[in-house]
Amino acid sequence: MTVLGSFWVLIASLDKLLLGYLLPSDTAAELIAIYSMAGNLAFVLTTLPSSLDVAFFPIISRGIGKNEMDNVRSVAATVQRWALLVTIPVAIVMMLFAAEILDVFYGGVYRAGAMVMAVLVLAFLIKAVVSTLLLTLAAMRRVMLELKIAAAVALINVILNIFLIPLYGMEGAAIATLAGFVALLLLLAYYSKKIFEFRFPPEAYKIALAGIIAFLVVLLLKQPLSSAADLLPSLSFGEELGAYTSKIMYMAYVGLLMCLSLALFVAASISLKCLHPEDIALMRKIMSRAGLPPRIIGFAMRIASLGVA
Numbered sequence: 415m416t417v418l419g420s421f422w423v424l425i426a427s428l429d430k431l432l433l434g435y436l437l438p439s440d441t442a443a444e445l446i447a448i449y450s451m452a453g454n455l456a457f458v459l460t461t462l463p464s465s466l467d468v469a470f471f472p473i474i475s476r477g478i479g480k481n482e483m484d485n486v487r488s489v490a491a492t493v494q495r496w497a498l499l500v501t502i503p504v505a506i507v508m509m510l511f512a513a514e515i516l517d518v519f520y521g522g523v524y525r526a527g528a529m530v531m532a533v534l535v536l537a538f539l540i541k542a543v544v545s546t547l548l549l550t551l552a553a554m555r556r557v558m559l560e561l562k563i564a565a566a567v568a569l570i571n572v573i574l575n576i577f578l579i580p581l582y583g584m585e586g587a588a589i590a591t592l593a594g595f596v597a598l599l600l601l602l603a604y605y606s607k608k609i610f611e612f613r614f615p616p617e618a619y620k621i622a623l624a625g626i627i628a629f630l631v632v633l634l635l636k637q638p639l640s641s642a643a644d645l646l647p648s649l650s651f652g653e654e655l656g657a658y659t660s661k662i663m664y665m666a667y668v669g670l671l672m673c674l675s676l677a678l679f680v681a682a683s684i685s686l687k688c689l690h691p692e693d694i695a696l697m698r699k700i701m702s703r704a705g706l707p708p709r710i711i712g713f714a715m716r717i718a719s720l721g722v723a
Contacts, residue, residue, distance in 0.1 A: 425568070425571055425594060426453055428568065428571060428572060429449065429575065429587040429591060430446050430450065432576065432579055432587065433449060433583075433584060433587055434446055436575075436576070436579040436580055437583065445583060445584045446584075448523075448530070449527060449587060449588070451516065451520050452530040452534060453530070453531075453534050455519065456508065456537075456538055459504060459505055459508065459539065459542070460538050460541060460545075462501060463501060463541070463545050466493050466500075466545075467493070467545055467546070470493050470546070471553070473489050474486055474546075474553050483611070486550065487611065487612050490546045490547065491612075491614075491618075492690070492692050493549075494546050494614070494618055495615060495618060495689075495690065495693060497542040497545060498542065498618060498621045498622065498625070501542045502539070502621070502622075502624075502625035503628070504672060505538075506632055506675045507632070507671045507672050507675050508531065508535045509535050509536065510532075510632055510633060510636055511671060512529070512531040513528035514664070515668060516528060516531060518661050518664050518665060518668075527584070530587075530588040533589060533591070534591060534592070536592055537588075537594075537595040540596060540599050541598075543599060543618070544598060544599050547602040547603075548602070550606065550610065551605070559605060563602070567597050568594070570597050571590050571593070574586075574589070574593050575587055578590050617688050617690055621683060621688045623682075623686060624682035624683040624688055625679060627682040628675060628682050631678050632674065632675055635674075639671065684721035685721075687723040688721055689718060690723075693718070697715070697718055698711060
């Protein structure tokens with residue numbers, strides 16, 4: 415784990431410490447619990463980007479060892495694109511249906527953490543963007559630079575927490591965390607360009623735009639989708655069995671929402687030509703290793719190739 419890779423642990427600890435110190439004692443414990451659970455669910459978003467980090471870190475390290483910086487930049491850009499591609503559809507659902515997801519997993523009292531979860535999901539989406547830059551700096555053994563960046567961002571987070579928590583409570587702590595990750599993004603973008611001449615690939619901006627389009631469409635559909643979800647508990651049987659049945663059905667419903675989000679995001683990504691030829695080759699390799707039938711792989715490749723500029 416890199417120095418900056420441990421950043422969320424530091425930030426989460428600071429947030430909860432300051433929430434306990436700055437909020438009234440009669441409400442602090444409850445709000446810290448809600449904030450913690452919302453943060454834990456939001457952190458799930460980092461699972462797939464972390465898997466990409468593990469898969470590509472040896473390649474980045476080998477490229478740096480051989481001083482093949484063009485290859486390092488190419489791999490870093492590929493990881494960045496894929497981190498966005500796999501996280502944005504999930505992030506859309508987690509942000510727009512945060513209250514419902516918290517209710518299913520932890521109970522109705524945790525619905526109050528919906529805004530916190532949505533803001534932290536956005537923060538972890540930013541983390542997905544910069545994770546490849548963290549890896550590259552770690553492979554280059556720029557430990558002192560990592561420490562300086564971590565200290566600067568932690569200071570920003572603490573200062574904003576001191577101002578925002580008394581005004582907005584746990585939502586203020588979440589906003590301070592988001593601001594910290596934005597600062598992390600800006601600092602890493604600057605030093606990555608300075609140290610190994612890395613620039614964000616044009617496809618990354620297109621993927622972000624595709625995500626915004628998909629987000630807005632799902633937002634427009636949220637009210638009718640939420641109305642449909644309200645019908646799910648009526649299908650349960652009995653009080654005790656009904657509670658489990660309702661949760662299982664709602665989790666299936668969330669899965670369908672993610673499929674819808676993915677479909678909209680893929681359509682927008684193809685329309686904006688967000689993909690790179692390397693993405694098509696990597697997609698084919700992944701699907702082949704997964705043992706999918708050649709006919710399905712061929713169909714998927716034809717669809718994906720429409721998104722290559």
